[in-house]
Amino acid sequence: MSWSTAQVAxxxxxxxxxLRHYDRIGLLVPAWTGNNxxxxxxxxxxxxxxRILLLRELGLGLNQVAEIVDARxxxxxxxxxxxxxxxxxxxxxxxxxxxVSETISQLEGGNEMAADRxxxxxxxDSERQKEYEAYLRARFGEGVQEHLDESKxxxxxxxDQQKSEFLAEWPAILRRVAELAEAGVAxxxxxxxxxxAGHYAFVCKAWTPNKHSYRGLxxxxxxxxxxxxxxxxxxxxxxEYLRDAMAAYAEARLS
Amino acid sequence: MSWSTAQVAxxxxxxxxxLRHYDRIGLLVPAWTGNNxxxxxxxxxxxxxxRILLLRELGLGLNQVAEIVDARxxxxxxxxxxxxxxxxxxxxxxxxxxxVSETISQLEGGNEMAADRxxxxxxxDSERQKEYEAYLRARFGEGVQEHLDESKxxxxxxxDQQKSEFLAEWPAILRRVAELAEAGVAxxxxxxxxxxAGHYAFVCKAWTPNKHSYRGLxxxxxxxxxxxxxxxxxxxxxxEYLRDAMAAYAEARLS
DNA sequence: GGTTGACTTTGACGTTACGTCAACTTCTAA
DNA sequence: TTAGAAGTTGACGTAACGTCAAAGTCAACC
Numbered sequence: 179m180s181w182s183t184a185q186v187a188x189x190x191x192x193x194x195x196x197l198r199h200y201d202r203i204g205l206l207v208p209a210w211t212g213n214n215x216x217x218x219x220x221x222x223x224x225x226x227x228x229r230i231l232l233l234r235e236l237g238l239g240l241n242q243v244a245e246i247v248d249a250r251x252x253x254x255x256x257x258x259x260x261x262x263x264x265x266x267x268x269x270x271x272x273x274x275x276x277x278v279s280e281t282i283s284q285l286e287g288g289n290e291m292a293a294d295r296x297x298x299x300x301x302x303d304s305e306r307q308k309e310y311e312a313y314l315r316a317r318f319g320e321g322v323q324e325h326l327d328e329s330k331x332x333x334x335x336x337x338d339q340q341k342s343e344f345l346a347e348w349p350a351i352l353r354r355v356a357e358l359a360e361a362g363v364a365x366x367x368x369x370x371x372x373x374x375a376g377h378y379a380f381v382c383k384a385w386t387p388n389k390h391s392y393r394g395l396x397x398x399x400x401x402x403x404x405x406x407x408x409x410x411x412x413x414x415x416x417x418e419y420l421r422d423a424m425a426a427y428a429e430a431r432l433s
Numbered sequence: 434m435s436w437s438t439a440q441v442a443x444x445x446x447x448x449x450x451x452l453r454h455y456d457r458i459g460l461l462v463p464a465w466t467g468n469n470x471x472x473x474x475x476x477x478x479x480x481x482x483x484r485i486l487l488l489r490e491l492g493l494g495l496n497q498v499a500e501i502v503d504a505r506x507x508x509x510x511x512x513x514x515x516x517x518x519x520x521x522x523x524x525x526x527x528x529x530x531x532x533v534s535e536t537i538s539q540l541e542g543g544n545e546m547a548a549d550r551x552x553x554x555x556x557x558d559s560e561r562q563k564e565y566e567a568y569l570r571a572r573f574g575e576g577v578q579e580h581l582d583e584s585k586x587x588x589x590x591x592x593d594q595q596k597s598e599f600l601a602e603w604p605a606i607l608r609r610v611a612e613l614a615e616a617g618v619a620x621x622x623x624x625x626x627x628x629x630a631g632h633y634a635f636v637c638k639a640w641t642p643n644k645h646s647y648r649g650l651x652x653x654x655x656x657x658x659x660x661x662x663x664x665x666x667x668x669x670x671x672x673e674y675l676r677d678a679m680a681a682y683a684e685a686r687l688s
Numbered sequence: 689g690g691t692t693g694a695c696t697t698t699g700a701c702g703t704t705a706c707g708t709c710a711a712c713t714t715c716t717a718a
Numbered sequence: 719t720t721a722g723a724a725g726t727t728g729a730c731g732t733a734a735c736g737t738c739a740a741a742g743t744c745a746a747c748c
Contacts, residue, residue, distance in 0.1 A: 189549045191556035261533045268526040275519040294444045301446035
């Protein structure tokens with residue numbers, strides 16, 4: 179069954195403008211578009227929209243929302259995690275209400291409330307950002323998010339030489355890993371681990387992952403569309419192979 | 434005791450940019466500004482900031498926040514009402530969490546959730562707007578907010594003739610009421626009620642208030658800075674006189 | 689007194705996530 | 719066929735700051 183833009187907008191209590199915006203930025207692409215240009219959405223898109231609105235409600239920017247809903251991840255497990263997030267947000271409102279109650283009591287008693295107590299529970303944005311970061315840390319490991327940020331953001335500050343080095347090295351590594359996959363080399367073989375040492379050294383230019391983080395990075399590569407599509411473009415199935423090779427490397431050579 | 438911009442920003446977990454912005458728009462004016470141009474805030478401003486941040490957190494636009502915090506109203510009563518608002522927002526998160534739980538159950542059971550059930554609890558903005566409107570209705574009565582909106586918004590669509598009629602009539606009414614006050618006429622006297630009939634007729638051009646609403650409108654005139662300053666400019670103390678006269682008129686001649 | 693770094697200001701452009709509107713096409717019911 | 723509802727694209731506008739530059743002020747230290 180499919181629904182038009184207005185039908186979805188009505189059900190989800192958003193505007194059709196919002197849905198068009200989300201299509202435009204690739205956040206929620208309709209199931210199909212008719213010859214007339216009309217957008218039609220199906221159950222899968224509705225479920226995705228629910229997650230989008232939820233994460234938006236939890237204060238994430240749309241870029242961050244995209245990161246999360248795009249990640250390959252068991253949908254039910256993701257929803258469970260969002261549910262926990264909601265409960266924590268609920269607790270925050272309880273804290274706000276407690277602060278207001280305290281202010282009322284103090285005013286009624288003719289007292290002055292301690293200035294810094296007035297704003298207990300109000301650090302909304304930083305707390306929400308912490309939740310987001312905690313989510314990523316739990317999902318991928320320590321430092322992986324920073325690595326992602328750097329790969330996206332810091333390149334802006336790089337010199338042209340740094341950029342071209344990066345742009346040369348990353349694909350070269352992918353190609354070496356692809357050759358392993360092509361040759362049917364098991365990820366635990368010494369030969370594979372040596373190639374992965376090259377990747378590890380490449381990553382260590384920005385940050386030194388531990389065992390857990392390096393494995394997490396491999397999962398991020400496989401699970402987030404941004405990296406995955408790059409890797410899969412080199413060779414189908416490479417994302418999984420790289421992920422497994424990184425896990426094997428972490429196991430064998432990191433602590 | 435006073436605090437600098439950065440001190441307040443730190444305590445309230447906002448940026449100094451936000452505080453400057455609020456000063457700029459008149460929402461939170463510092464207690465005093467030094468010869469060097471530096472802003473200093475005192476306890477009164479901190480309490481006001483708490484309310485501002487609270488209402489912002491509840492989803493109001495800054496214009497709406499200003500309306501509420503500017504209204505002359507017992508501070509403790511206002512905080513009590515905000516507290517209730519917070520608890521209702523907490524409930525909304527509980528509803529969101531319940532919707533997510535339901536989605537999880539359905540997905541685990543291999544079912545499809547009814548499309549419109551997917552977004553139960555998600556109508557965030559309209560619910561928040563309803564809370565705001567309910568607040569104003571409880572405070573001033575039915576229709577008073579619409580009147581306020583009209584006096585602010587609809588004038589945009591008026592012809593120049595309509596505007597000048599309004600701009601002539603409203604001050605003329607204020608002057609007539611001021612003469613009553615000057616002459617020491619009790620608001621319950623026939624003479625006063627007759628003048629107020631003129632104001633009532635003026636209001637009825639837009640909307641017909643009942644007894645409660647008309648009294649509420651008088652309270653809005655006295656309690657919201659926007660109207661109050663206009664009225665007090667005609668004659669100090671006129672806002673209270675007009676409020677009392679409107680209450681008397683409502684009592685005597687409306688149902 | 690001079691220096692330095694932290695703090696503060698004003699001014700102004702930029703950002704995010706749409707809101708609003710215009711112009712046009714498509715659909716559907718009467 | 720017609721009219722009104724529904725849909726599209728394109729594009730400017732908005733709210734609430736974020737960011738940055740330029741310049742002034744303050745306070746501690748030498």
